[in-house]
Amino acid sequence: MANYAIGDIQGCFDELIILLDKIKFETNKDQLWICGDLINRGPKSLESLEFLYSIRKNCYITLGNHDLHFLAVAEEVIEISDSDTFQEILKNKNLDIYLNWIKEMPFHHIGKIKNNGKTRSYVMTHAGIPPHWTKENLKKYSLELNKTLQGPESLNLLKNMYGNEPNHPSRCVTEMDRLRLHINYLTRMRFCSRDGSLDLKNKGKAFDAPSGMKPWFDWNLKILKDPVHLLFGHWAALEGVTGKKNITALDTGCVWGNKLSALRLEDNRIFSCNKIN
Numbered sequence: 348m349a350n351y352a353i354g355d356i357q358g359c360f361d362e363l364i365i366l367l368d369k370i371k372f373e374t375n376k377d378q379l380w381i382c383g384d385l386i387n388r389g390p391k392s393l394e395s396l397e398f399l400y401s402i403r404k405n406c407y408i409t410l411g412n413h414d415l416h417f418l419a420v421a422e423e424v425i426e427i428s429d430s431d432t433f434q435e436i437l438k439n440k441n442l443d444i445y446l447n448w449i450k451e452m453p454f455h456h457i458g459k460i461k462n463n464g465k466t467r468s469y470v471m472t473h474a475g476i477p478p479h480w481t482k483e484n485l486k487k488y489s490l491e492l493n494k495t496l497q498g499p500e501s502l503n504l505l506k507n508m509y510g511n512e513p514n515h516p517s518r519c520v521t522e523m524d525r526l527r528l529h530i531n532y533l534t535r536m537r538f539c540s541r542d543g544s545l546d547l548k549n550k551g552k553a554f555d556a557p558s559g560m561k562p563w564f565d566w567n568l569k570i571l572k573d574p575v576h577l578l579f580g581h582w583a584a585l586e587g588v589t590g591k592k593n594i595t596a597l598d599t600g601c602v603w604g605n606k607l608s609a610l611r612l613e614d615n616r617i618f619s620c621n622k623i624n
């Protein structure tokens with residue numbers, strides 16, 4: 348039995364299958380931790396989603412910004428854009444099944460793994476965890492987003508989640524402002540300031556931080572008060588490098604021509620498959 352953490356798949360179905368073949372993935376013993384952005388931008392979004400649904404019992408999946416955007420388009424609260432590549436899912440007979448499945452996905456996953464003989468706690472989100480959030484904050488806010496996504500305010504949330512402002516809790520006026528900021532923290536964050544103010548425009552490399560900003564994982568994170576290992580994706584420009592032993596960037600940019608990677612949590616071994624189409 349092994350646990351593998353996998354970064355942004357984004358419709359790179361062929362590479363996913365090759366990667367699972369490389370790790371000799373078996374549904375009767377292995378578990379995948381997938382950090383979100385299952386679909387979009389890549390060539391085979393429908394195949395990726397169909398396959399992941401078929402092995403859903405073997406997957407912990409956290410929601411990514413592309414998965415949320417897909418929900419918004421499918422629920423017709425926003426127009427599809429030219430760069431979106433999930434048209435086939437929208438026409439699929441199982442669309443409702445997939446929509447309900449995606450809406451049930453959490454914004455974070457926490458689990459314990461025996462790594463090199465020691466039991467360690469792992470926390471996975473799509474983009475990261477802001478410096479000022481404790482583990483309790485994460486659990487509370489993540490659950491609140493899920494409940495909203497599954498409740499009567501679902502369409503309202505999907506419609507109002509777009510936008511870079513407000514970028515800090517002190518600038519939130521409405522309830523929806525706060526929920527948008529939390530979605531931005533968990534699914535879009537890269538650079539932020541010490542107090543958790545977001546800069547969502549900059550998508551560059553970690554050393555290209557705007558003034559007063561750092562990659563979120565370079566701050567003194569409250570969630571690291573207790574020993575945990577953080578897993579996240581979303582930031583392909585990092586090329587898997589954070590410079591921290593206990594924080595792993597899983598997105599190695601397959602959809603951008605690089606590779607899809609899996610980290611075996613039991614022994615930190617990395618498996619990869621280069622982009623093929």
Ligand SMILES: [Mn+2]
Nearest residue numbers: 384411412581
């Ligand atoms: Mn993303």
